[in-house]
Amino acid sequence: MVFKETIQFIQDKFNTKDFIPLHVPHFNGNERKYVLDTLDSTFVSSVGAYVDRGEAMMTEISQTKGAVAVVNGTAGLQVALQLVGVKPGEEVLTQALTFVATTNAIQYNGAQPIFLDVDYDTMGLSPKSVLDFLEEFGERRDKGTFNKKSGKRIAACLPMHTFGFPVHLEELLAVCKDWNIPIVEDAAESLGSSYKGKPTGSFGKVGVFSFNGNKIVTSGGGGMIVTNDEKLGKLGKHLTTTAKIPHAFEYFHDQTGYNFRMPNLNAALLCAQLEQLRSFLENKRKLAGDYAEFFENQGITFRKELENTKANYWLMCVEMENLEHRNSFLEVTNGSKVMTRPIWQLMFRLPMYAHCQRDAQTNAEFLEQRIVNIPSSAI
Structure with missing residues (x-):
């Protein structure tokens, strides 16, 4: 043909x-100006005015209460799952029709994905598939919802808004609320998308965006965690900056953290892109x-x-x-x-997830x- x-x-x-x-x-705005400004300031690493500004801009765009800039969307998903309580040996409900980063972020936490079908119309995780699975395999206990087949706790639900098309959020939220399962939105592809007038990324307990070079807005490499839970937002920033307790000169880290902070140089590019x-x-x-x-x-x-x-x-x-x-x-x-x-x-179909x-x-x-x-x- x-x-x-x-x-x-x-x-x-x-x-x-x-x-x-x-x-x-497309770089038609203040990209060059802002990047050169970071060079002149010498603040090109993980501390700088553009990091703070980028977080403030994303808080406004996503209509959430806090944002944490990170090195990429995958790192953001990894930390977001921890923020809602995912632990090693637990399970996360998600879709098999997705980019591998969604699933990798689950495995980075020592957890395991359960792959449920998508809706034909959204190409994203189906609320009916989630409900059908939970009615067959879910068991409510004092410590949460457990999978009767594996005996493991189902710690989170991770839908992905495929190519920027929002999943059926209202129905998915209702199912997960009934089963006491927190939602982390993989909004990596959906910056600027909305569901019933509200931005994607703002519905779940935590949302995550990507600013990779091929995304609608880019910082070269980068991502953003957003949340309406201010406590989780502060913890997210703490975990992504090596879990260092603020001090003028002493180095003390109160838990295992990550060097996942977005550099100011990338944040400068992000700010210019978000303006457009x-x-x-x-x-x-x-x-x-x-x-x-x-x-x-x-x-x-x-x-x-x-x-x-x-x-x-x-x-x-x-x-x-x-x-x-x-x-x-x-x-x-x-x-x-x-x-x-x-x-x-x-x-x-991938070898590392064939057993799931x-x-x-x-x-x-x-x-x-x-x-x-x-x-x-x-x-």
Whole structure:
């Protein structure tokens, strides 16, 4: 099958016949000014005015009470799970249709993921799948909810907002509240997305964003933990700065901490990028609208935001008819220097997670064979 019209449309949108990547950053604001300012100040490491400013900006953007800048989103997830009480030997409910960082963060804590199916419409963790699992395997005890099959405590639920499309948060929150399981939102891909008018990342006990080079806003490498629990926010900052007790000259660390603090140099870049978030979102929504109109005429499903949600359209995607159709699309587009990419392989297909408990994964496997990302840079 030939996809000449799609290739031509994308080349016209990005105004080039050269290689078109999936997503690139745009530096059209104060990036150079702020980075040079950090060099002049000599505060380029983990202490500096831009770290504080970036945290304040993210607190406002996420509509939370506190933010902690970290070196990357994965480190943020690792610490966020600790903040809600995840301990070695426990379990975390999550989705298999995700980037590996979601699952790695669980394992870094010595815990184990339980893979539950996603919803077809959001591509994110399904509240019904969580409820069905808990009704079959969950057991309420004085110390929390336990898995009757493994005997281990289910310490948290970790949904991921796939490509910036919010999961069904209201339903998921209700299920987890009933079973006394805290939610950590993996909002790495959803900066600027919202659910019923409220930003993603602000619904769970803790939320985590990523500012990797391919994200909608970048600090080169970096992430942010956000929370409405001020006590957890302070603990998060403490843990990510080697758990050092503040003192003018003495070094005393009261527990095992991490050197996960975002450098001021990266924070300077972040602040300049966050200043442009609104324009990035507007440009991406315009591109998404153009894609939606084009693919409708091609008979290909372009994934759009659901009612009562607002997606940031970080990575835009199409749904192909089947695996063969998907593979043909990937070969033709990439062969024409238009980068496209299949959605991730399901986590239980990876050797380190093949043993983990999971449900039928009906929607996840359906989507795995059909979803393809297309060039999504703000233009």
